[in-house]
Amino acid sequence: ELKVEQNPLFLSMQEGKNYTIYCNYSTTSDRLYWYRQDPGKSLESLFVLLSNGAVKQEGRLMASLDTKARLSTLHITAAVHDLSATYFCAVDNSGGGADGLTFGKGTHLIIQP
Amino acid sequence: KAGVTQTPRYLIKTRGQQVTLSCSPISGHRSVSWYQQTPGQGLQFLFEYFSETQRNKGNFPGRFSGRQFSNSRSEMNVSTLELGDSALYLCASSLVASETQYFGPGTRLLVL
Numbered sequence: 001e002l003k004v005e006q007n008p009l010f011l012s013m014q015e016g017k018n019y020t021i022y023c024n025y026s027t028t029s030d031r032l033y034w035y036r037q038d039p040g041k042s043l044e045s046l047f048v049l050l051s052n053g054a055v056k057q058e059g060r061l062m063a064s065l066d067t068k069a070r071l072s073t074l075h076i077t078a079a080v081h082d083l084s085a086t087y088f089c090a091v092d093n094s095g096g097g098a099d100g101l102t103f104g105k106g107t108h109l110i111i112q113p
Numbered sequence: 114k115a116g117v118t119q120t121p122r123y124l125i126k127t128r129g130q131q132v133t134l135s136c137s138p139i140s141g142h143r144s145v146s147w148y149q150q151t152p153g154q155g156l157q158f159l160f161e162y163f164s165e166t167q168r169n170k171g172n173f174p175g176r177f178s179g180r181q182f183s184n185s186r187s188e189m190n191v192s193t194l195e196l197g198d199s200a201l202y203l204c205a206s207s208l209v210a211s212e213t214q215y216f217g218p219g220t221r222l223l224v225l
Contacts, residue, residue, distance in 0.1 A: 045216075101158060
């Protein structure tokens with residue numbers, strides 16, 4: 001059974017600081033997603049990482065994937081208040097998508113001015 | 114291009130009733146997946162449909178069912194509601210199942 005673990009689950013940080021969220025998964029998969037969820041809202045797709053060594057960046061967020069270590073990271077650079085949200089990583093169960101995604105429990109990020 | 118839409122957005126039911134939720138995918142998307150989100154269990158996969166066929170189902174009882182129509186719109190049904198079914202039900206669509214899934218706003222179900 002595929003397990004996805006995120007840490008930390010809660011993170012409070014100040015604006016301007018850098019931090020990294022970690023996502024470990026238990027079985028081989030070459031497709032990993034990062035989503036953002038604002039309170040009371042749905043999930044917004046941030047990144048899809050498809051291969052070992054993949055790195056994607058959008059604004060102050062950068063995601064990377066190490067399939068050998070079964071680890072993905074989401075790095076936040078010079079955080080701003082607008083990035084406060086819950087961030088989920090998700091792994092494709094089957095490689096083909098038909099088995100759905102297995103999500104981590106999410107990292108609740110609060111960025112204080 | 115319009116996003117994934119779900120109706121209704123909020124629903125209150127009582128135990129023992131049944132409920133039907135609807136999802137319209139992004140135009141051109143043929144794969145529709147459903148997820149349940151609760152504070153305790155997080156996000157859990159319910160089922161995935163492609164071309165009107167359910168291809169897989171998560172670890173949920175038979176009270177949870179769904180279907181997909183020829184226009185890719187999908188419905189899910191929960192019969193004999195239990196208090197624990199209170200959750201946010203999210204629908205996601207993608208071109209095919211292996212591509213990025215785009216989520217709708219969800220239906221928040223409260224079972225009393």
